[in-house]
Amino acid sequence: xxxxxxxxxxxxxxxxxxxxxxxxxxxxxxxxxxxxxxxxxxxxxxxxxxxxxxxxxxxxxxxxxxxxxxxxxxxxxxxxxxxxxxxxxxxxxxxxxxxxxxxxxxxxxxxxxxxxxxxxxxxxxxxxxxxxxxxxxxxxxxxxxxxxxxxxxxxxxxxxxxxxxxxxxxxxxxxxxxxxxxxxxxxxxxxxxxxxxxxxxxxxxxxxxxxxxxxxxxxxxxxxxxxxxxxxxxxxxxxxxxxxxxxxxxxxxxxxxxxxxxxxxxxxxxxxxxxxxxxxxxxxxxxxxxxxxxxxxxxxxxxxxxxxxxxxxxxxxxxxxxxxxxxxxxxxxxxxxxxxxxxxxxxxxxxxxxxxxxxxxxxxxxxxxxxxxxxxxxxxxxxxxxxxxxxxxxxxxxxxxxxxxxxxxxxxxxxxxxxxxxxxxxxxxxxxxxxxxxxxxxxxxxxxxxxxxxxxxxxxxxxx
Amino acid sequence: xxxxxxxxxxxxxxxxxxxxxxxxxxxxxxxxxxxxxxxxxxxxxxxxxxxxxxxxxxxxxxxxxxxxxxxxxx
Numbered sequence: 001x002x003x004x005x006x007x008x009x010x011x012x013x014x015x016x017x018x019x020x021x022x023x024x025x026x027x028x029x030x031x032x033x034x035x036x037x038x039x040x041x042x043x044x045x046x047x048x049x050x051x052x053x054x055x056x057x058x059x060x061x062x063x064x065x066x067x068x069x070x071x072x073x074x075x076x077x078x079x080x081x082x083x084x085x086x087x088x089x090x091x092x093x094x095x096x097x098x099x100x101x102x103x104x105x106x107x108x109x110x111x112x113x114x115x116x117x118x119x120x121x122x123x124x125x126x127x128x129x130x131x132x133x134x135x136x137x138x139x140x141x142x143x144x145x146x147x148x149x150x151x152x153x154x155x156x157x158x159x160x161x162x163x164x165x166x167x168x169x170x171x172x173x174x175x176x177x178x179x180x181x182x183x184x185x186x187x188x189x190x191x192x193x194x195x196x197x198x199x200x201x202x203x204x205x206x207x208x209x210x211x212x213x214x215x216x217x218x219x220x221x222x223x224x225x226x227x228x229x230x231x232x233x234x235x236x237x238x239x240x241x242x243x244x245x246x247x248x249x250x251x252x253x254x255x256x257x258x259x260x261x262x263x264x265x266x267x268x269x270x271x272x273x274x275x276x277x278x279x280x281x282x283x284x285x286x287x288x289x290x291x292x293x294x295x296x297x298x299x300x301x302x303x304x305x306x307x308x309x310x311x312x313x314x315x316x317x318x319x320x321x322x323x324x325x326x327x328x329x330x331x332x333x334x335x336x337x338x339x340x341x342x343x344x345x346x347x348x349x350x351x352x353x354x355x356x357x358x359x360x361x362x363x364x365x366x367x368x369x370x371x372x373x374x375x376x377x378x379x380x381x382x383x384x385x386x387x388x389x390x391x392x393x394x395x396x397x398x399x400x401x402x403x404x405x406x407x408x409x410x411x412x413x414x415x416x417x418x419x420x421x422x423x424x425x426x427x428x429x430x431x432x433x434x435x436x437x438x439x440x441x442x443x444x445x446x447x448x449x450x451x452x453x454x455x456x457x458x459x460x461x462x463x464x
Numbered sequence: 465x466x467x468x469x470x471x472x473x474x475x476x477x478x479x480x481x482x483x484x485x486x487x488x489x490x491x492x493x494x495x496x497x498x499x500x501x502x503x504x505x506x507x508x509x510x511x512x513x514x515x516x517x518x519x520x521x522x523x524x525x526x527x528x529x530x531x532x533x534x535x536x537x538x
Contacts, residue, residue, distance in 0.1 A: 024507035032499040041491070053497055065507040082509075336510045444504055 001071040002049040006464045007404050008067055009454070010039030011437045013446050020440045023075060023407040024066030025336045027440060042067055046463030079407055080395040086339055086410075090346035092133065095145040095362050096126070096161065098154035100354045103224035104183050104231060106208070106217055108253070108288050108301075114366075116354040117154045123161035125375040126352060127168050134172060137348050141175040145343075146198075147362055149354065152186040162198045177201050183218065184235035191238075192245050204249040204284075205239055207232075209261035210268075217258070243277035249326065250274075250281050255288040255301060259311060266318055275323030283325045285312050305427045309434055316442075329409075329431060334443040337407040345392065345414055357381065360389050361415045370418075388418050399425075402460050405432040433459060 007023040010030075017030040017039045030038060041053075042062075049068050051059050062068045069075060099117035102109070130142070144165060146158055162178070169176040179202035188194050195201075208217040214232040242248050250269070252262060266283070274281040289302040303311070312327065319325050343349040344361035350373070351359040357371035357379075364370040372386050394400035394411025403409070411417065412428035433453040 018504070019501075021507070025505055025510065026503070026507040027505040029502040029504055030499050031502075032497075034497040034499050037491075038497045038499050041497075050491075053491065053495065055496060058497070058499065058501055061501065061503070065503075332510070334505070339509050339511070 002051065002063070002068050003046055003071060004042045004044075004049055005067055005069050006046070006075055006461050007407060008042045009404070009436065009440070009458070010043050011441055012036070012039070013441065018440055018444070018446075019067060020335075021066045022335065022404060022436075023079065023337055025334075026065035026067065027444075028061075028065065028067075029444075043458065045461055076395055076401060076406075080393065082337075082339065082407075083341070083393065083395060083410055086341045087345050088347050090340050090343070090349070091141050091143060092137070092139050093143045093145055093343040093346065093349040094126075094130070094165075095147050095343065095349075095351040096151075096158075097147050097149065097352060097354045097362070097365050098151045098157050098161075099149040100366055101153050102148060102150045102183070103153060103185060103220060104150070104218045105221045106219075108217075108255075117149075118157045118161070118352070118354055118356070120157065120160055122352075122356060122375055123157070123164050125356075126161065127164060129350070129358075129375070130165070130168060133348055134174065139348060140173070141177070142169055144176070144178040145362075146178060146180040146182075146200075147351075147365075148181075150183050150186060151180055152182055154354075155186070155188070158198070166199065179203065183231065184238045185231050187238055191241050195242075195245050200246060202247045202249065203242055204251055205235060205242075206251040206253055206286075207235070207265065208253050209258035210265055213258045213261055217253075239274070239281070240272065243274060243279050243281060245279065247279045248281055249284050251284045251286050253286050253288050254308065254311060255303060259303070262311065262315065263318065266315070270322055275319075280323060283315065283319060283323060284328075285315055285325070305430050306434065309431070313438075329435070330439050333439075335408045335436060335439045338410045341410060342414070344389070360385070363415060385418065389414075392417060402464070403429070404459055404461060405429070405436065408432070408436075429459065 005021055005023065007021050009020045009022065011018045011020065015031070017035045018027055019030055019039060019042065020027045041047075041049075054062070059068065063070070096118070100114045101117065134142075142165070144162070146162075148154075151158060166176055168174075176199055178198055178200050180198075180200055181204040184205045206218075208214045211230075211232040214235075215230055218231045220229050220231065239248055239250065252265065254262065262285070269275070269281065285308075287303055287305075287308040312325070316325050342361075343351075351362050351365060352375060353359055353365040353371070355366065355368065356375040357368060358373035358375060359365055359367075359371055361370075368381070370385055371381060372383050372389060374381050392411075392414050394406060394409075394417075397411060397417070400406055400409075400411045409428065409432060412425060416424040416428075430453075433455075436454060
């Protein structure tokens with residue numbers, strides 16, 4: 001006995017229908033006089049599929065591609081197994097918050113700008129953690145993500161810890177790489193040697209608009225201002241140099257007041273050749289929002305998901321054939337079913353806070369009630385979130401388990417589940433309802449004219 | 465089955481009627497679907513290329529995407 005998959009979608013264009021399965025990722029172009037009927041037959045509520053309606057080859061293909069499912073198959077169980085495999089297999093990412101301090105005072109920042117920073121002795125504790133981790137794991141790589149505050153405000157720690165960690169990896173035969181997120185204002189003069197010394201292969205630099213808006217938002221804090229308040233020029237010229245040596249993700253933070261800066265900014269960086277450099281720039285539009293509990297005030301200032309998506313779509317069109325835009329929901333440009341989890345869920349990944357506490361998510365650093373361990377073995381800190389992180393499984397959530405977007409979403413941000421932030425979780429649903437069809441269709445060069453969101457009935461199918 | 469990656473035509477798109485809880489499909493006795501199918505993406509799970517490290521992109525997903533495709537390679 002066979003059924004239609006809960007994860008089938010069918011998108012219609014003028015010339016064909018695209019049948020897509022979010023669990024397998026399989027996509028097939030249907031044409032012919034019964035394409036509409038077949039599409040409708042396979043989507044919607046659960047139904048028994050009659051093999052006699054199909055040519056044998058077509059039936060076999062649809063079954064092998066996951067559109068038609070044998071009654072003995074539990075699709076949700078497959079996704080659960082895939083999710084837990086991903087948690088175990090996602091490579092080790094160690095995020096190190098060298099300091100909570102920052103020389104800039106961005107109005108939307110979710111972190112406390114406090115003096116806390118990691119010290120040399122903490123590098124030894126990090127090595128001990130790595131020693132334990134790799135002795136219990138068969139992983140062969142380590143990616144360190146340098147984070148802050150502004151990580152280069154504590155460059156002394158980074159210089160020493162980086163070399164110690166690399167030495168540890170070399171001894172153990174562990175492949176090592178790193179990345180850094182920085183505001184771009186405190187970099188050493190010798191950029192190339194700095195990148196090489198720390199094996200940095202990705203840098204994320206943020207812009208908040210054109211010069212006027214950027215400087216107004218990314219203002220130097222009083223104690224760090226030694227001349228003109230102009231972080232824009234410094235950051236801009238740094239990126240131009242970096243692009244000769246390393247991948248740079250240009251994060252462009254967007255809200256209502258700076259959204260008109262995006263396209264002039266893209267014109268400027270295109271003219272400057274940022275997308276044609278040795279390492280072409282990657283453009284990452286970001287929606288300024290309530291990233292963490294501390295920045296909840298942002299929920300009233302943020303763009304709606306719909307408005308933000310429209311902006312992203314315009315950026316995609318503008319950059320088509322020119323440069324790469326990266327969207328976190330669909331990092332490879334097509335809604336492939338997820339085979340990875342974020343570092344917060346990855347079994348072997350962790351975040352070291354500048355407060356010597358260990359967190360699962362970088363956005364929690366400084367929220368000491370969210371810590372899950374301490375670097376110090378004698379800490380008497382109470383850790384209450386470990387149970388959540390150890391057991392979080394969207395396939396058993398009452399809502400996610402019934403959702404047809406589950407294979408491409410894995411429940412979205414686990415931190416939002418932890419915080420019980422229902423409006424953020426609803427926004428994730430909204431994203432997929434608004435964008436799934438377009439992401440599938442545009443991948444094949446088809447143009448989307450209709451903006452009709454997918455319905456709740458398609459998101460939550462009956463009969464399963 | 466023929467594999468094809470791109471389609472040159474750029475038609476408009478609409479969704480199959482989806483407000484119905486159960487799609488209306490007229491199945492005739494003895495009928496077979498007359499359909500041509502061209503596979504565009506196969507059902508093989510793709511290896512991960514990017515992983516999310518930290519930092520929200522504002523849509524409750526991490527925007528700090530790091531290349532992890534080759535990390536486990538020797």
